[in-house]
Amino acid sequence: MTDEKIEALISELTLQEKVDMIHGSEFFSTKGVERLGIPPFKTSDGPMGVRKDFKKDAWTDIGLSYDAVSYMPCNTALAATWNRELAYLAGRLLGKEARGRGKDMILAPGINIMRNPRCGRSFEYMGEDPYLTSELVVPLVKGIEENDVSSCVKHFALNNQETKRLEVNVEVSERALREIYLPAFEAAVKKGKAKGIMGAYNKLRGTHCCHHEYLLDKILREEWGFDGIVVSDWGGVHDTKEALMSSLDMEMSVTSDFDDYYLADPLIKMIESGEIDRETAVAKIDDKVRHILKVMNELRMLDGERKSGTYNDFNDKEALRRTARESVVLLKNDDGMLPLDKKKIKKLLVIGENANRMQALGGGSAEIKALYEITPLMGFNMILGGNTQVIYKPGYYNEDIGNIWAGTDDSENGQADSLNASPEPEKKVKDEEKAKRQKEKNAEYMADALSAAKDADAVIYVGGLTHDFDTEGQDRADMKLPYGQDELISKLLEVRPDTVVVMQVGSPVDMSAWVDKAKSLVCCWYAGMEGGAALAEVIFGDVNPSGRLPETFPVSENDCPSVVLGEFPGGDSVKYGEDIFVGYRYYDTYDVHTAFPFGYGLSYTDFVMTGLSANVVKNTKDRKRVEVKFSVSNIGSRAGAEVAQIYVADKLPKVKKAAKELKAFEKVYLEAGETKHITLELDESAFSYYDEENGGFKVDAGNYMVLLAKSAEEVVDIADVILK
Ligand code: GLC
Numbered sequence: 001m002t003d004e005k006i007e008a009l010i011s012e013l014t015l016q017e018k019v020d021m022i023h024g025s026e027f028f029s030t031k032g033v034e035r036l037g038i039p040p041f042k043t044s045d046g047p048m049g050v051r052k053d054f055k056k057d058a059w060t061d062i063g064l065s066y067d068a069v070s071y072m073p074c075n076t077a078l079a080a081t082w083n084r085e086l087a088y089l090a091g092r093l094l095g096k097e098a099r100g101r102g103k104d105m106i107l108a109p110g111i112n113i114m115r116n117p118r119c120g121r122s123f124e125y126m127g128e129d130p131y132l133t134s135e136l137v138v139p140l141v142k143g144i145e146e147n148d149v150s151s152c153v154k155h156f157a158l159n160n161q162e163t164k165r166l167e168v169n170v171e172v173s174e175r176a177l178r179e180i181y182l183p184a185f186e187a188a189v190k191k192g193k194a195k196g197i198m199g200a201y202n203k204l205r206g207t208h209c210c211h212h213e214y215l216l217d218k219i220l221r222e223e224w225g226f227d228g229i230v231v232s233d234w235g236g237v238h239d240t241k242e243a244l245m246s247s248l249d250m251e252m253s254v255t256s257d258f259d260d261y262y263l264a265d266p267l268i269k270m271i272e273s274g275e276i277d278r279e280t281a282v283a284k285i286d287d288k289v290r291h292i293l294k295v296m297n298e299l300r301m302l303d304g305e306r307k308s309g310t311y312n313d314f315n316d317k318e319a320l321r322r323t324a325r326e327s328v329v330l331l332k333n334d335d336g337m338l339p340l341d342k343k344k345i346k347k348l349l350v351i352g353e354n355a356n357r358m359q360a361l362g363g364g365s366a367e368i369k370a371l372y373e374i375t376p377l378m379g380f381n382m383i384l385g386g387n388t389q390v391i392y393k394p395g396y397y398n399e400d401i402g403n404i405w406a407g408t409d410d411s412e413n414g415q416a417d418s419l420n421a422s423p424e425p426e427k428k429v430k431d432e433e434k435a436k437r438q439k440e441k442n443a444e445y446m447a448d449a450l451s452a453a454k455d456a457d458a459v460i461y462v463g464g465l466t467h468d469f470d471t472e473g474q475d476r477a478d479m480k481l482p483y484g485q486d487e488l489i490s491k492l493l494e495v496r497p498d499t500v501v502v503m504q505v506g507s508p509v510d511m512s513a514w515v516d517k518a519k520s521l522v523c524c525w526y527a528g529m530e531g532g533a534a535l536a537e538v539i540f541g542d543v544n545p546s547g548r549l550p551e552t553f554p555v556s557e558n559d560c561p562s563v564v565l566g567e568f569p570g571g572d573s574v575k576y577g578e579d580i581f582v583g584y585r586y587y588d589t590y591d592v593h594t595a596f597p598f599g600y601g602l603s604y605t606d607f608v609m610t611g612l613s614a615n616v617v618k619n620t621k622d623r624k625r626v627e628v629k630f631s632v633s634n635i636g637s638r639a640g641a642e643v644a645q646i647y648v649a650d651k652l653p654k655v656k657k658a659a660k661e662l663k664a665f666e667k668v669y670l671e672a673g674e675t676k677h678i679t680l681e682l683d684e685s686a687f688s689y690y691d692e693e694n695g696g697f698k699v700d701a702g703n704y705m706v707l708l709a710k711s712a713e714e715v716v717d718i719a720d721v722i723l724k
Pocket residue numbers: 045046107154233234365
């Protein structure tokens with residue numbers, strides 16, 4: 001449909017019809033205009049797959065027999081692959097299944113930067129670095145949108161905590177905003193051509209992000225040229241006039257009084273009463289409708305042949321398995337203990353409730369009704385094929401159902417409640433009773449596990465977190481492992497120092513109580529329906545691990561920059577005092593010891609990277625191009641993949657800068673003995689910083705270092721670059 005036809009359509013719409021298009025008339029859909037052939041706009045969560053269907057006006061699922069879908073690796077798992085192709089495949093699958101489920105917009109991906117490991121939604125995001133997140137969100141969005149489905153990149157912006165998420169006011173410098181928190185959104189819009197953006201719940205500098213003129217009008221629309229749909233987060237709108245006058249297009253919420261939404265009857269009443277000038281209001285409403293019709297047109301909802309999509313396709317399982325495999329991060333492997341040899345294990349003991357837990361239906365709006373989920377225990381049974389006796393002991397007692405939203409007393413789904421969550425007094429009593437049960441049961445479970453550990457040929461421990469901790473709506477109370485795991489793991493390592501310790505997490509945990517005693521340590525994530533199989537393939541050597549940490553694992557939360565220099569979670573306001581020093585930018589610059597650094601991960605083979613050179617091939621005022629060359633060799637005995645990381649450092653910065661920043665990376669797959677010669681390019685963005693005084697990014701002339709690294713703490717080569 002041409003722009004002219006869209007304008008003609010707008011001119012035929014009544015005011016009521018237009019207003020019906022800019023707010024939810026169901027929890028996940030707006031009203032269409034049947035007489036003019038405008039369909040409803042159907043949305044669905046989320047980042048890990050297409051969420052189950054709910055009733056139109058109640059947070060109870062319909063209980064369909066056909067809305068189970070592919071349960072995909074969480075975004076942190078995807079980020080741990082450092083693989084742009086897998087990001088594209090993830091997007092393509094998510095978009096195809098969204099189309100297959102009849103959706104027009106998938107409310108994904110989440111790309112907020114992790115400024116503190118305790119953020120409950122860290123698992124939905126891609127870690128601590130804006131460049132890594134930018135490089136993965138672009139192919140992901142493209143993959144989604146090639147299916148005639150809109151992405152909805154969220155949460156714009158600065159939704160970096162769950163505590164007081166609806167009202168917390170973020171105080172952040174313009175430089176940190178521009179260098180840390182916005183770049184991935186900018187990449188999604190400018191390079192990914194994203195058609196949807198979701199406003200965040202929180203405030204920025206006193207104004208709610210869902211109707212924030214600076215964020216939405218000045219930055220998103222004017223500076224970045226975004227002409228897609230801005231959707232509010234569900235319940236994120238708090239003022240009719242602000243919502244009307246800002247560049248928000250669609251108000252969604254969690255209550256069924258749809259006609260009372262701010263952009264519904266209250267808007268009409270304000271126009272009719274003259275409280276808002278009719279001409280101004282109509283012009284603003286037309287802008288919103290225009291954005292919506294434009295995206296509908298691009299999705300071929302108004303005319304043309306639209307893709308139909310499918311879901312649960314057998315052929316997609318390989319890509320899911322690949323992503324899960326490549327997301328596993330090998331953190332320790334003393335004496336080459338891993339991989340385990342299937343032939344030598346007749347009796348395998350698997351300890352840890354996470355080995356036997358399905359994680360899909362948890363985490364809040366990212367929950368997934370999975371067609372199936374292979375748990376680690378299933379994966380071990382699959383790969384050992386009955387030739388090994390697999391014994392399972394939970395090891396610790398966990399009565400949590402893994403979904404803090406499910407089954408809350410006064411509503412069948414806590415999403416509505418989560419918007420005004422506050423721990424009720426009686427909940428405290430329940431917690432005390434629960435803690436008592438935990439302690440009693442743990443003693444029994446631990447004794448059982450430790451006694452079984454004595455005569456097993458091998459022991460694998462699978463613990464970590466669940467979606468009772470990695471979840472929307474609340475931040476973790478601390479970085480500690482729940483359910484008394486520290487004591488169990490410590491005692492287990494005394495009995496069996498060769499225990500393979502697996503941490504299944506959605507965010508960093510404090511392992512200081514026992515990590516030095518562990519000879520092998522594997523980090524896996526909520527890696528989707530194939531996650532347990534992929535983990536088994538890595539532990540038993542069918543797959544060589546190639547994951548790298550997308551976020552630092554600090555020794556303890558007290559080391560975190562958001563605690564040392566900033567506030568987390570703050571009060572009614574939260575000061576991002578750490579400024580640009582987020583994640584490794586802090587630990588590296590301030591020389592703070594970490595448990596495991598950003599970009600870190602081991603392999604079952606060995607790599608060397610040599611011959612770094614960096615040459616300035618273009619150096620005009622506006623355009624810089626530096627060509628970086630190096631070689632990567634696999635000097636070990638089996639194929640594998642190295643993630644070559646390129647950081648940039650300013651040797652004599654004129655303003656405060658991080659010691660170094662990630663500005664390029666390449667995942668290099670090599671057969672044993674193979675060498676590849678890599679060439680990467682750095683443009684001016686690799687050397688620029690945001691100049692708060694004059695506004696805008698700039699590059700200072702001077703001496704820079706280009707660093708070739710295996711992680712933020714392991715630089716293998718440095719080349720100098722002079723920019724005039
Ligand atoms: C939630 C989340 C958002 C989700 C939306 C719809 O509260 O913040 O990520 O897409 O509401 O469920």
